[in-house]
Amino acid sequence: MPNPVPILSVIIVAYKSRTEIEACLASIPRRIDDRAVEVAVVxxxxxxxxxxxxxxxxxHVRVIDPPGNVGFGKANNLGFAATTGECVLFLNPDTVCNETALTALVNRAQTEDNLGVISPRLVQADGSMDLACRRSLPTAWDGFCRASGLAARWSRTKWFAGYNLTHLPEDETYDVGAINGAFMLGRRAVFNQVAAPTRHAVFDEAFFMYGDDLDLCARIGRAGYRVVYDGRYDTVHLKGQSVARDYDAMSTAIFDANRDVYLKHFAPHVFARWKWQLMFGLWKRVALWRARRRGHQRVRPV
Structure with missing residues (x-):
């Protein structure tokens, strides 16, 4: 008798996504391993x-209309509460999936008990890798290396490239500190286990748009599960299509959100809070200054 529970729930948070969501939805298979795939758009x-x-x-897609723009995290939580799949994929609308990758990653999530969340290699429109799909939880040293340009200059050296892990091969699989919120796949049971205090709140709704993926990965790691990158499979990510093009505003929001993740997880006392506020503040200012000098082409906050 076929299993009536969907094998996968795909949750897509849309924001000014009319021009990109058609390709995304059309790329999602209706079934995987002869079980249903359900899709919800918030x-x-x-x-x-x-x-x-x-x-x-x-x-076949369920559409959820919240009362206004409730933010990325809360919208994902609404989709999570409205679906029932054994596995869950939080997916950006500016992505184009493929069945081979989805099937392989769903099978890994189902069979590897200690796997918490997994991402394939995300490939941008120009063929380059979206570096945020595999990264570490950044340290103060990582911030200095990126802000100063050392990470870009010595991108193949572990000592300088510890945040975006550019010293590691793109086409292999290994554990990482964090993956991108554009594609986060895992078992519903794991997401339920690490959920924030409010029922079904997988994402911390204190993070309106950025930082929520880093926070979720930190919680998954602390719960004893692995955060995994699998570069043997890829998904297209037309990064930046569904967010504002104002670089300074976007970058500032990202830096501030990542700072708040560190204040939440790694600042047990007031001196630690001062340290992270100072480090992220300096990182942000130097990175924005360097970006302006280069026409916003070379320096990226994530």
Whole structure:
């Protein structure tokens, strides 16, 4: 008798995503290993017609309309509470999946008990790797190396490239500190175990848009599960399509969110809080200064 529980729930948070969500939804298979795949779209900006388009063209997709833009984390939590799949994939609307990768990663999540969350290699439109799909939890030294340019200059040296792990091969699989919120796949049981105090709150809703993926990976690691990158499979990530193009504002928000992750997890006393506030503040200012000098082409916050 077929298992009535979907093998996978795909949760997509949309924000001004009308032009990109069609390719994303069309790339998601309806079944994996002869079990259903359910899809839910949580639309944080229905004014652009995304919800209407999805309802008219993808009848099998559940559309959730929150009361306004509730943020990335809360919208994902709404989708999580509304779905039932054995595995869950939190997916950005500016991605294009492939069945081979999804099947392989779902099978790994199902069979590796200590696997908490996994991501494939995310490939951008120009063919380059989205570096945020495999990274460590950043240290003060990592911040200095990135802000100063040492990480870019010595990208193949472990000592300087510890954050984006560019010294490691792209096409292999290994444990990392964190993966990108654009693609996070794991078992529902694991997400339930590490959920924030509010029921079904997998993502900490204190993080409105950035930092929530880093926070979730930190909680998964602390619970004893592995955060895994599998570069043997890839997914297209048209990074930046669904967020504002204002580099300074976006970068500032990312730096501040990552600082707040560290204040939450790694600042047990007031001196530690001062340290992380100072380090992330300096990292942000130097990185933005270098980016302005280079026309915002070379320095990235994540």
């Amino acid at each position: 639309d944080n900006y229905p004014a652009d017609g995304t919800s209407t388009f999805v309802r008219e063209n993808f009848a």
